[in-house]
Amino acid sequence: MTKINSPRETDEKGEGFLKSIAIDAVIFGFHNNQLKVLLIEYKRTGLFALPGGFIKDDEDVNSAATRVVNDRTGLDDIFLEQFYVFGDYSRYNPAQFKIIISAGGAAPPDDHWLLKRFISIGYYALVDFTRAKPTPAAIFDSCDWYDLGSMPTLIQDHSLIVDKALNTLRANLDHKVIGFNLLPGEFTMGDLQKLYETILGKKLLRPAFQRKMLALGILERVAKKWTGGAHKAPYLYKFINETIGFSSKQ
Amino acid sequence: MTKINSPRETDEKGEGFLKSIAIDAVIFGFHNNQLKVLLIEYKRTGLFALPGGFIKDDEDVNSAATRVVNDRTGLDDIFLEQFYVFGDYSRYNPAQFKIIISAGGAAPPDDHWLLKRFISIGYYALVDFTRAKPTPAAIFDSCDWYDLGSMPTLIQDHSLIVDKALNTLRANLDHKVIGFNLLPGEFTMGDLQKLYETILGKKLLRPAFQRKMLALGILERVAKKWTGGAHKAPYLYKFINETIGFSSKQ
DNA sequence: TCAAAAGTGTTTCCCTTACACCCATGA
DNA sequence: TCATGGGTGTAAGGGAAACACTTTTGA
Structure with a gap:
């Protein structure tokens, strides 16, 4: 063009x-x-x-x-x-x-x-x-x-x-399904929640957030993440969607 | 300006x-x-x-x-x-x-x-x-x-x-609260529902629609309407909102 | 063994859906 | 009195909110 x-x-x-x-x-x-x-x-x-x-x-x-x-x-x-x-x-x-x-x-x-x-x-x-x-x-x-x-x-x-x-x-x-564009290819549910909380400027409930995100059916669990923290290691997720790039989603 | x-x-x-x-x-x-x-x-x-x-x-x-x-x-x-x-x-x-x-x-x-x-x-x-x-x-x-x-x-x-x-x-x-702009100053709930149904291209349930609209708190019941139809005369409603005109609602 | 964060289960609550019933009116 | 459309009541269903409990890990 x-x-x-x-x-x-x-x-x-x-x-x-x-x-x-x-x-x-x-x-x-x-x-x-x-x-x-x-x-x-x-x-x-x-x-x-x-x-x-x-x-x-x-x-x-x-x-x-x-x-x-x-x-x-x-x-x-x-x-x-x-x-x-x-x-x-x-x-x-x-x-x-x-x-x-x-x-x-x-x-x-x-x-x-x-x-x-x-x-x-x-x-x-x-x-x-x-x-x-x-x-x-x-x-x-x-x-x-x-x-x-x-x-x-x-x-x-x-x-x-x-x-x-x-x-x-x-x-x-x-x-719209847009938040994922701000994260690296693989991220934890905690990362995603922090992102949402930062954009919206308010705290969200962890269990509800996790369920809502998973219910969208656009996240794929990848592997275990090792962490330096003294706590259970979170899963990594990635966003599964072919239509990346310039978006025409309405 | x-x-x-x-x-x-x-x-x-x-x-x-x-x-x-x-x-x-x-x-x-x-x-x-x-x-x-x-x-x-x-x-x-x-x-x-x-x-x-x-x-x-x-x-x-x-x-x-x-x-x-x-x-x-x-x-x-x-x-x-x-x-x-x-x-x-x-x-x-x-x-x-x-x-x-x-x-x-x-x-x-x-x-x-x-x-x-x-x-x-x-x-x-x-x-x-x-x-x-x-x-x-x-x-x-x-x-x-x-x-x-x-x-x-x-x-x-x-x-x-x-x-x-x-x-x-x-x-x-x-x-957004926008549908009312397409109707005259006074209208029946049936008018409003027809409008929504036409725009959305599908039928809506009458009781649910009525309740949802009234719950918005932006409609004022005005008076009884006389009709030519063989049925109960519907109420007239009007839209109560000061911010008419060029809209900056987000 | 403990603290911290992650994952999941469960109950409650509320809104929507679906349907029923009554009301008013003119033919 | 009957058909039609308008208004409202009510029970069922689904999803979110709130909270509890278990799991995993490093200190």
Whole structure:
């Protein structure tokens, strides 16, 4: 579908990209009982933002989102879903972009395409923290995980986008099968419960949780786990589902 | 928020509008136990489509959607919600738009802004059929209600958009309070049940339905209804909720 | 042998389902 | 008085909540 011709975002005209449309990705990971979000920092600005990108003239929007997440994490098989379009006029803030572009070289002309108003399509992605390799682009100082509770201030309305992504994740956790995307291939029931508790922000009852998860019929018990703890070793489970990757589950 | 300056879609350059972004609205109504969708027909083309529009340079995207629905129905207080962005490259079909524009006057130049690739933000609206006044624009032959089961062929991927809107409506009917927006201010429990049955495409048990709806605590019994039928007259109910209008319910 | 975590069994409770019964009304 | 649709009562069934008990392991 997508011809590869590699236009460059830094062109003043934005040749090769759809104008006025951006993609912002809230990439969630889970580690040490903490829900994390991948953020980038623009060089020499102290400005933090969600990983984002633009849509090539001949590229599907969903493919562009996949490409953005792949560029930042190196992962291919990711759960990714649109959740909202952020399109208020009030989010238009060219001053911030002028700083970002200027930090990368010369000050941009006033009619630089990135200084125009943009609408952003919000995606959220659930990735395996242990396999993701945060990868900055040339214009970033960093690309790293941040705990949801201790994120730096973000540009534009990106904090709002994270909030809305988290709300969507919470709402979907109940009636879609998505939590597993945040865990490694094999995990214990305790890991899974910690994940659910962290996302939902509340404690769950262990017996009820175990039964509910097993009743879904999508978990396969693999083997015994050895632990360093002074207690019974838990089973390992893996998620059995062929339809991994870009999800069209409704 | 929105300065009024009235740009015109027919300008070749699309001056005053965001480029590459359109809005398509699936406006649902309910009448005679049928779920209906509002469709427009372009003049002298035989082409049917969803009501749609574009976003003014200084207009919120959600405001633009409200404006589109208001233009076609005359209604102000409408339930309206984004549900998906349709952004595949394959939906790009300039030939159809060339026909539409040509039918309105002279053939457009090849660089007419409407012949470029567009991404469409899908909204669905739930309106009171009895209060909506379908209103065509100058370039339409008609603007009318169609039964979901007997719609004409639609341009582009508009049939897909309707399908996805219906699926979203079905999924939300269970866990959001939205069905009432399709009924007049006062209605019987039978009306409401018929509506649910039509949307979900299956029969529901009357006693269970009545109890579930009343348990929501959002219905107020108003008065006795007189009927022409040879049976007990049903109560009338009305929906008690202050937060009518553009919904931010999550 | 003990503490801690994991796995499973059991009872209770509540909501939904299914069905029954009564009510009101016009033909 | 009878058929039809509306409203409510009630018993049965299924799943979640709450709690108890057993199992396994390293200290």
